[in-house]
Amino acid sequence: MSPSFPSPARRGIAALAGVAGLALALSGCSGGGGAGGGSGEYTAPEDDLSAKITYGVWDQNQVPAIQENIDAFNEEYPDVDVTVNVTPYAEYWTKLQTQASSDTLPDLFWMNGPNIGLYGSNGQLEPITGAVDAGDIDLANYPEALVDLYNIDDVQYGVPKDFDTIGIWANKALFEQAGVPLPEGDWTWQEFQDTAAAISSALSAQGIYGGAGGMDGQTTYYNTIFQAGGSVIDGDTSGYDTPEAQAGIQFWTDLIASGGSPSIQQLTDTTGDQWFTSGKLAMYWGGSWFRSAITDTDLAANVTVLPLPTGEEQATVIHGVSNVVSAASKNKQAAQALQVFLASEDAQQQQGDAGAVIPAFTGTQSAFTESLPDANLQVFLDAADYAEPLPVSKNSAAWNAAETELLPQAFSGQRPVAEVAEELAEQMNAALAEE
Amino acid sequence: MTSTSHRPGSSASPLTGRAARARPGGSPDRKGDPQPPARGRIAGDGFWPWLFVSPLVAGISVFYFWPVLQTAFYSLTDWGVFGGWTFAGVENYVALFADPSLYLSLGNTLLYTAIVLLGIPIAVYLASLLNLPGLRFAGLYRVLFFLPYVAMPTAVAMVWRVIFNGDFGLLNHALALVGIDGPYWISTPGAATVAVAIVGLWSSLGFSLIVLAAGLKNIPPEMYEAAELDGASRSRQFRSITVPLLTPSIFFVTIVTVISSFQVFDLLYAILGSSNPVLPRSMSLVYFFYREGFVTNDKGYAAAIAMVIFLIIGIVTAVQFRLQKRWVQSD
Numbered sequence: 001m002s003p004s005f006p007s008p009a010r011r012g013i014a015a016l017a018g019v020a021g022l023a024l025a026l027s028g029c030s031g032g033g034g035a036g037g038g039s040g041e042y043t044a045p046e047d048d049l050s051a052k053i054t055y056g057v058w059d060q061n062q063v064p065a066i067q068e069n070i071d072a073f074n075e076e077y078p079d080v081d082v083t084v085n086v087t088p089y090a091e092y093w094t095k096l097q098t099q100a101s102s103d104t105l106p107d108l109f110w111m112n113g114p115n116i117g118l119y120g121s122n123g124q125l126e127p128i129t130g131a132v133d134a135g136d137i138d139l140a141n142y143p144e145a146l147v148d149l150y151n152i153d154d155v156q157y158g159v160p161k162d163f164d165t166i167g168i169w170a171n172k173a174l175f176e177q178a179g180v181p182l183p184e185g186d187w188t189w190q191e192f193q194d195t196a197a198a199i200s201s202a203l204s205a206q207g208i209y210g211g212a213g214g215m216d217g218q219t220t221y222y223n224t225i226f227q228a229g230g231s232v233i234d235g236d237t238s239g240y241d242t243p244e245a246q247a248g249i250q251f252w253t254d255l256i257a258s259g260g261s262p263s264i265q266q267l268t269d270t271t272g273d274q275w276f277t278s279g280k281l282a283m284y285w286g287g288s289w290f291r292s293a294i295t296d297t298d299l300a301a302n303v304t305v306l307p308l309p310t311g312e313e314q315a316t317v318i319h320g321v322s323n324v325v326s327a328a329s330k331n332k333q334a335a336q337a338l339q340v341f342l343a344s345e346d347a348q349q350q351q352g353d354a355g356a357v358i359p360a361f362t363g364t365q366s367a368f369t370e371s372l373p374d375a376n377l378q379v380f381l382d383a384a385d386y387a388e389p390l391p392v393s394k395n396s397a398a399w400n401a402a403e404t405e406l407l408p409q410a411f412s413g414q415r416p417v418a419e420v421a422e423e424l425a426e427q428m429n430a431a432l433a434e435e
Numbered sequence: 436m437t438s439t440s441h442r443p444g445s446s447a448s449p450l451t452g453r454a455a456r457a458r459p460g461g462s463p464d465r466k467g468d469p470q471p472p473a474r475g476r477i478a479g480d481g482f483w484p485w486l487f488v489s490p491l492v493a494g495i496s497v498f499y500f501w502p503v504l505q506t507a508f509y510s511l512t513d514w515g516v517f518g519g520w521t522f523a524g525v526e527n528y529v530a531l532f533a534d535p536s537l538y539l540s541l542g543n544t545l546l547y548t549a550i551v552l553l554g555i556p557i558a559v560y561l562a563s564l565l566n567l568p569g570l571r572f573a574g575l576y577r578v579l580f581f582l583p584y585v586a587m588p589t590a591v592a593m594v595w596r597v598i599f600n601g602d603f604g605l606l607n608h609a610l611a612l613v614g615i616d617g618p619y620w621i622s623t624p625g626a627a628t629v630a631v632a633i634v635g636l637w638s639s640l641g642f643s644l645i646v647l648a649a650g651l652k653n654i655p656p657e658m659y660e661a662a663e664l665d666g667a668s669r670s671r672q673f674r675s676i677t678v679p680l681l682t683p684s685i686f687f688v689t690i691v692t693v694i695s696s697f698q699v700f701d702l703l704y705a706i707l708g709s710s711n712p713v714l715p716r717s718m719s720l721v722y723f724f725y726r727e728g729f730v731t732n733d734k735g736y737a738a739a740i741a742m743v744i745f746l747i748i749g750i751v752t753a754v755q756f757r758l759q760k761r762w763v764q765s766d
Contacts, residue, residue: 094729101518118732122517207602215710268622268711269601395516398731401715408712431731 040155042130042336050079051334056109057084058092061292065354072350073341080334100124105326107335111158113149113319117394117435120152126325126332127155128339136340142360145389146320158322159343162357164288165383166219166316168306171299174282178202178210183306189227189251192283192309196260199282204259211283212261212272213252213411215404218317218390219272219285224248227311232391236432238399241425247311249410250417257413264412288358288380291372300372305379318387320360398431503745510738520735527739537743539716540723543628547719548696550632551639555688558643563677565644566651577648584641592705595634596621599706621707627717631703635696643688650684651677682763690755697748700725720744 057066063086070082085106087095093115099105100119111119119125131137137159139147146160175182178199183191196210203209214220222232228251230244239245255261262275275281277293284290285308294300308316323342325335341347348361355371358380369377393399402424410420485492510527512520531537561580565573583591598605601619610617620630654676662672678685700721707714718726724744728737 097516097729100516118516122515124517215712264712265619265622266602268708268713269599269619270603395732398733401726401731404710404712405715 040127040129045333045337049077049334051331052081053107053331053334054083054085056106057086058089060086062356065351065356068350069342069347073338103328105328107329107331108323108325108338111322111324113390113392114396116150117152117392120157121394124327125157126327127157129156131340137343141362143384145318145387149389150322158324160320160322160360163318163320163360165318165380165387166223166287167379169284169286169290170304170306171282171302172304173302187309189309189311197258200259208280209262210260211255212275212281213256214267214272219287221249221252222317223308224251226315226388229312233393238425238428240421246417246421252411253413253417256411264408303375305376307379314386316383316387317390319390393432394435399428402427506738506741509735510742512735514735516732527736531739536723540718540720543717544697544719546628547632547699548693551635551692551696554636554640555643558640558647562644562647562651565648580644581641583638588701589705591638592702596706599630622713624713624716627707627713631706634702639692646688647684650681654680679764686759686763693751694748
């Protein structure tokens, strides 16, 4: 990551120098940058195009599927040499920022919702308008909410390569043990709360809980805010000062107060997914990506997926990663060709068959549901119909930090929900005003 | 150590041979020699000395001094995410000194440093134990104590995270055996800082221990023998010989420990986790810097924080050097 992590060997001996290293961490990001965005010009290259390009990703699990994609791409363009650079997620964005500042971004790389605003609005990315105009990418083939996510100031920078929605991962064995019937079909907030509390009280001796809140908005409170008819961000302002958003937060305060969920402190020490995989949690609100943590475990036979409960309306958060081309790429044509290829039905089908993710191209998703045939993974695909995009802005991280700081005080009941939400809205609006 | 070298007959004593063996790297005879007068005359020798140190000076200038100057400059700007800046004057500093997070993180850093410094007396004691003549497996113990220092901080942090776990952790389980209901260490404000500092103390112990053990080797064994003849007890020997003669080494590890404690980041980041609700109340100065610079992308502000950290460490170190005259025995 940054040089502000002193390695153990350097600590001590170069300690004084390390102080200066702090400064280095910062100025390492200076210079360059601020390049104007690309024009979106695009022409499909000739087959004999020869180029070396890099493709930046963060998920090692997906590399085999990516390699299959690239092999297929090379059948068409044998002289384009693609190097895949994997950087773990924790360091991916720090590294990308440094690369962007020095105009050394990978030619093609993964982008996500919270960061697209930052890169799109700062001219770092090449729009896909040319490929769309040429008919090589048809936006109608991908979930609309996600296509919109990658549209900044009316310019389209990418299409989703995959998507994820939120569902409830349920441990059937714990329902049975607690003597609580497994809910079927759509259900309400109240039914969820009652079920969670019933399981917790029946199995309290074993320290087992019915449900679990958490600090991750995407899998928990963003969903309930949408279900209550509220919003996290509405245009340029925070949605937290509305009664609807506050009802969505109250849902989790109630769940913890009733004993239906471990406390926020317990969830900090041991996160919801850990409670679930240890067999101590009956219902875990989690993304479709959680499937890979379940497959090939003892838990797999006992797991099924339930749709999220319905509040004022039915809703789930949808998000998906996109492939974007760097505006500073020296081999833009080759990078765009790969971008177009990865968005194609064939490439998406390959992604789906590899089973690591749900591909975004409509009609290529069936392989995902078959990867855990008894778990009713169809819930995640159906959810795309009523999904809301992950709330983001140009500098999402600035107000995400305020959420992490303030909301636990509401969840734990330490302060009234409305009071915390008002304060959060204030801080968030201040952060949004600076964008 | 002046007293030893001037003691008549000590150099002729048969014990001297043992002392010399005990410090293979040192030169026992140097102590009696007059100081060479040419010391500190680098300027008078023309450019030659500078030529020889120039590779080092060049590296340090490019990688340390230049970035410091740049950071000082950028701390006066409003610095965009991908480069591009506008001059902002002292705006960042005005905002920083009005920001409660600065004082909070400074307080946490001081608490952390204070706890980690407690490791130095522990290290002095352990080092003198390890230095006992005839101790078996001394080398093995030294390796064991040093291992945490060379272990990856993140790996160390993950293990301690499990130990500190409120519901299932080893620590609270052990405390329960003696009837103490342990807190949720990493998710209770205050306790979180203490928890991280305990790990910091534990992992820096090895380094202090090795430095102090080397310092102990420089204490001539005849002093202990003389003390024994005079009937001084072990603890009296420890207080009146070991500790005073070890002060230069203690001073060195104190400086190094304070500097590295002021820069604590990795342990805190890895043990508490970035989504920990108590993190904003438990963060250190460097974490505060990281958060502003790399999470919320306010890099000009982060540069101002870096400058403040730089100044604080500089001042603390200067004060320590000044105070050392009062307590460090120099030879």
